[in-house]
Amino acid sequence: MHSEPRTTAVASPVEAVRRRRALIALCITEITSWGVLYYAFPVLAPAITRDTGWSLPAVTWAFSASQIVSAVTGIAVGRWLDRRGPRAVMTAGSVLAVPAVLGIAHAPSYGWFLLAWLVAGVAMAATFYPPAFAAVTRWYGPDRVRALTALTLVAGLASTVFAPLTAALNDHLDWRGTCVVLAVVVGVITIPLHAGLRLPWPHLAHDEHSSANGHAAEIARSRAFLALLATMALGGFGVYAVVINQVPLLTERGFDSHLAAWALGLGGVGQVLGRLGYAPLQRRTGVRGRTVVILLACAVTTLVPAVVPGPAGLLIVAVMLVGMARGVFTLLQATAVSDRWGTAAYGRLSGLLSAPLMIAIALAPWGGSAIAAAFGGFPALFLVLGAMTAVSALLALATRPTAGMSG
Numbered sequence: 001m002h003s004e005p006r007t008t009a010v011a012s013p014v015e016a017v018r019r020r021r022a023l024i025a026l027c028i029t030e031i032t033s034w035g036v037l038y039y040a041f042p043v044l045a046p047a048i049t050r051d052t053g054w055s056l057p058a059v060t061w062a063f064s065a066s067q068i069v070s071a072v073t074g075i076a077v078g079r080w081l082d083r084r085g086p087r088a089v090m091t092a093g094s095v096l097a098v099p100a101v102l103g104i105a106h107a108p109s110y111g112w113f114l115l116a117w118l119v120a121g122v123a124m125a126a127t128f129y130p131p132a133f134a135a136v137t138r139w140y141g142p143d144r145v146r147a148l149t150a151l152t153l154v155a156g157l158a159s160t161v162f163a164p165l166t167a168a169l170n171d172h173l174d175w176r177g178t179c180v181v182l183a184v185v186v187g188v189i190t191i192p193l194h195a196g197l198r199l200p201w202p203h204l205a206h207d208e209h210s211s212a213n214g215h216a217a218e219i220a221r222s223r224a225f226l227a228l229l230a231t232m233a234l235g236g237f238g239v240y241a242v243v244i245n246q247v248p249l250l251t252e253r254g255f256d257s258h259l260a261a262w263a264l265g266l267g268g269v270g271q272v273l274g275r276l277g278y279a280p281l282q283r284r285t286g287v288r289g290r291t292v293v294i295l296l297a298c299a300v301t302t303l304v305p306a307v308v309p310g311p312a313g314l315l316i317v318a319v320m321l322v323g324m325a326r327g328v329f330t331l332l333q334a335t336a337v338s339d340r341w342g343t344a345a346y347g348r349l350s351g352l353l354s355a356p357l358m359i360a361i362a363l364a365p366w367g368g369s370a371i372a373a374a375f376g377g378f379p380a381l382f383l384v385l386g387a388m389t390a391v392s393a394l395l396a397l398a399t400r401p402t403a404g405m406s407g
Contacts, residue, residue, distance in 0.1 A: 032186055137346050
């Protein structure tokens, strides 16, 4: 039986205050990191294409490549987190984000633009959700779901804050000047906050550390873990391809661009509502059943806008339901490892789990467009994505750990 680290017991009042401060710091840095390195791109992509003459698929591929690099780098980041904690690696990621975004801003050719995005991918691996999830999971132990919910609720505002901010900057500067400002923002905000994460890391004793590493290697080869990899990758592709392709679907249904954008924003409200419902769901379900239920909800909410042509109000409600399902999926990702195998090797196992999921997310923009083109439109795409997500729910039935390998 693999146990939680001993130091995740009841915290003293002083330690509880320090944990809250660390959680607040991570909320701020996640908003900023996601906002600058992820959500600014779709706002700036059309301007980049117009100014440089590079094709939109080429510009998008550079962004997708950064996420593939993030997925691969995240495996090493996870192992570091288990040994040393988040402070050094997240600070290094913040430092690296600055020259990466400046490199994007000043890229004289597409090759340099692509290279800068690859560097940004390394920064993403060290600053996005997986290391923050690992930190909160280890620090908060049995109370991790409440803390993870708070983190994802606040960090979910990244698009709400940075998409309009990026658009406003781009109205007054060109895209290169906007990137320079964003590079300053990510450096000024995230470097000192990550450097200030001085909360002690709950270390394992040497024999426990060796046992945890051996146990993690055994888990990583197990049928349950491999099934979880497939489940999250397939489900993640479906969930993120749906989000990215909502606006084209709605325009095919007769929405103008402004109404489609507002509907997408209301989907973000749905994400917040969905995350608020995760803790009650966790209390009432087992780990495997919860995974199946959430993925089935993702599948059903994906199918609704595919088969319902209108009216507009009903489609907006459907988009909010899609957002709710995606919001719950984020917390499912955060707790998938700890709910099954505990927290001692969370960083390493979470890094392994995140790699195929991040690759699936990276391929979602291209894959969604390709499926839509092959099947004759975005309603057909949503039918395919709903079916894919339903298959991931079936795969989730095989993700229960065997006796002796659970947390």
